[in-house]
Amino acid sequence: MTLARTIRSSVMLLIAVLLCAAVAPAAGAALLAAAAPETLEFTPKERDTGAVFARGPAVEDEEWMRAPFGEGLLTTREQWSGDRRRTELLVDYNRVDRLRLGVSGQMQVANAMAPRLGGRIEYAFGRERLLYGLQLEQPIAPPGRVAVGVSVVRRTDHLDLHQVDDAENTLALLLGHYDDRDYFEREGIGGYLTWRVPDFSTVSVHLRRDQYRSLPLDPRTRSWFHRSRPWRDNPAIDDGETRTLSLRLEHAARPGRHRHAGLYHWLDVEWADHGLGGDFQYVRMLGDVRSVMRLSPATTLNLRLVAGHTASGTLPRQKAFVTGGVDGLRAHPFDAFRGDQIALTQAEYSIGLWRRRHGSLRGGIAAIAFLDAGTAWSDPAHRWNLGDRHIATDGGVGLATAEDRLRVYLARDLQRSDGGIVLTVRFHRPF
Helix, strand or coil: CCHHHHHHHHHHHHHHHHHHHHHCHHHHCCCCCCCCCCCCEEECCCCCCCCEEECCCCHHHCCCECCCCCCCCCCCCCCCCCCCEEEEEEEEEECCCEEEEEEEEEECCCCCCCCEEEEEEEEECCCCEEEEEEEEEEEEECCCCEEEEEEEEEEEEECCCCCCCHHHHHHHHHHHCCCCCCEEEEEEEEEEEEEEECCCEEEEEEEEEEEEEECCCCCCCCCCCCCCCCCCCCCCCCCEEEEEEEEEEEECECCCCCCCEEEEEEEEEEEECCCCCCCCCEEEEEEEEEEEEECCCCEEEEEEEEEEEEEEECCCHHHCEEECCCCCCCCCCCCCEEECEEEEEEEEEEEEEEEEEECCEEEEEEEEEEEEEEEEECCCCCCCCHHHCCCEEEEEEEEEECCCCCEEEEEEECCCCCCCEEEEEECCCCC
């Protein structure tokens, strides 16, 4: 069988899988619920099994969007559903912990001046290690927009630009023998002052002390398929203690039925040492801005812009900027670019081909065209000199189920005539 026929057969098989998933998407509902692209929707008439044409998304399709940074111990008051308590089972399988099980929970009430509590406890069976996290926040002035808080954590952590979540990474490891993150242990304590500015951002100042430890690859890690492949090593970090002061702006968004866009961001400036002590000294800046633009009832444009700059000092390995792979340049290898400066832009245009809804079952297909462009580099003079750098550019097409529980991308390096096609499978929208 020729290479062309092999690729053609593989693509046809993937389309068939997507069609099956679109007709019966409820099978993957327990994995993740991500915001679906607005499409032309088919809704059955009452007492009728046929479909009629309708426009616009269902209200329940509208999800909060936020950049996946931070401890993840407390949701914002706007995102809180109103339940006093919320618990969640935590399951992860990776190449340093092997199986990690735990539970997380939050306690909040409607009173804006009441304290908020979030926590989690986990056990890493591969390295026999108890992990935990606890965050307490207390508003200090009516109407509760200004608050102080403390947090204490010991967790298996990864680089902040490795943004594949636990559920998706576990499936990639078990099914494809891929682990899209590198790991280390972080243990620390911190306090913060936060001010929620309506319709703008949540502004906060953080003071933290964290201990970082390298973690070795566990050779007992097993996948269900491709077991003959060797595991990618888990590289050592720069072990030591950081004492940091951070200024942070964070905003989540929830686009409504009649709004055309949702803009959300994470901006962070971190000073290490500078009179605080610790083993490292640097000034690190990172911004991640994202937007969802509803161009029509059936079309959506997703945009992401990432910029990172080290103004002084030397970043430890666990604070480096990286891109390449499923999180950034999708036709490039994992962490193909690394340094103390970064620039990355991503765009995805999706068009809903069809959507069908019957009772609690929803299905559909969306076509995707995407473009990734960016690079990461190191500059001894601490210059963000993007104009002097080669910008890698990837592009391609894909298909997604209407609820974004399955996405298949075909990516290619647009600057190489001999570049091959890289196939990736995601279980939610990447940004």
